[in-house]
Amino acid sequence: MKNTRLITAEEELFKSAAEAAAFALRFTGQTYQQSGTNRLIGPPGSQGKGLGGFDGAAQAGMIKAELAAVGLLGEAIIVAEMAPKTRPCECKALCCSGEITNPEWAASIGVLSNIAKELKICPAYMNVRANLLRRFFGVDLEITEIAKMCGVSRDTVSTHNSKLVSTFTALKKKAWADFDARLVNVGMIEGRKKA
Numbered sequence: 128m129k130n131t132r133l134i135t136a137e138e139e140l141f142k143s144a145a146e147a148a149a150f151a152l153r154f155t156g157q158t159y160q161q162s163g164t165n166r167l168i169g170p171p172g173s174q175g176k177g178l179g180g181f182d183g184a185a186q187a188g189m190i191k192a193e194l195a196a197v198g199l200l201g202e203a204i205i206v207a208e209m210a211p212k213t214r215p216c217e218c219k220a221l222c223c224s225g226e227i228t229n230p231e232w233a234a235s236i237g238v239l240s241n242i243a244k245e246l247k248i249c250p251a252y253m254n255v256r257a258n259l260l261r262r263f264f265g266v267d268l269e270i271t272e273i274a275k276m277c278g279v280s281r282d283t284v285s286t287h288n289s290k291l292v293s294t295f296t297a298l299k300k301k302a303w304a305d306f307d308a309r310l311v312n313v314g315m316i317e318g319r320k321k322a
Contacts, residue, residue, distance in 0.1 A: 140186070141316050144307040145209065151190035152210040152231070154183055193309045200242055201302035206235035207264040208299070236260050239295075248294060249287040255279060259291050 141147040194202050213226040240257045243249060249256040254277045262268040274284040311318045 141310075143316060144303060144310050147190050147310055147315055148194065148205050148209040148306070151187040151194065152206060154187035189313075190310075190315065193313060193315070194306060196309055197302060197305045199238060200298065201305050203235040203238040203242070204295070204299050204302040205306055206231060207239060207260070210235065212266065236264070243291060243294075246294060248291050252277060252279060252283075252287070255284055255287060256291075259284070259288050260295075262288075263292060263295055 141150065194205060197205075210232040211229050212232050214229045216223050216225055216227040236257060239260050240253065243256050243260065244253075249259065255273060258268055258273045258276065262273065270284050270288060271281050274281040277284070307316070310316045
């Protein structure tokens with residue numbers, strides 16, 4: 128018989144805000160694991176935290192509610208950083224690569240592009256702004272490639288990139304601190320131990 132274990136109320140569900148965000152933003156309705164309760168009733172299943180099915184959907188929803196509570200800017204930053212950039216495409220068309228852009232991730236880039244414009248970062252070049260944000264959040268794009276795609280000089284893109292990276296690095300740090308504090312306050316993650 129497999130050794131199964133229940134999570135106690137004292138046990139933290141997630142070790143960090145990043146782990147919680149990754150779970151919530153990667154959770155899919157196609158996850159049909161048995162819940163912890165159902166595993167107790169039936170034969171033992173695989174070990175883990177039991178966050179499949181309705182249990183997982185509820186947990187993902189609670190995390191996303193806390194994420195939304197940090198505000199539009201903070202939420203968009205964390206989604207852009209942690210959500211999958213693509214998702215599988217089931218269309219089976221001959222021209223399909225089997226993946227499409229994740230709409231949740233793309234929407235976060237759009238929100239951040241508008242915020243960057245308000246902050247006077249590359250206000251005249253929407254495509255440059257969007258591509259620099261995609262680059263900042265992990266898409267493999269070179270400055271010269273963005274300049275060529277957008278029809279502007281490499282120096283223009285490089286100048287805007289420096290300002291964007293500086294601004295969004297600070298905004299990202301604040302977004303994570305705010306989200307972490309919210310999850311600590313509601314007991315989803317453990318607070319940092321003071322030395």
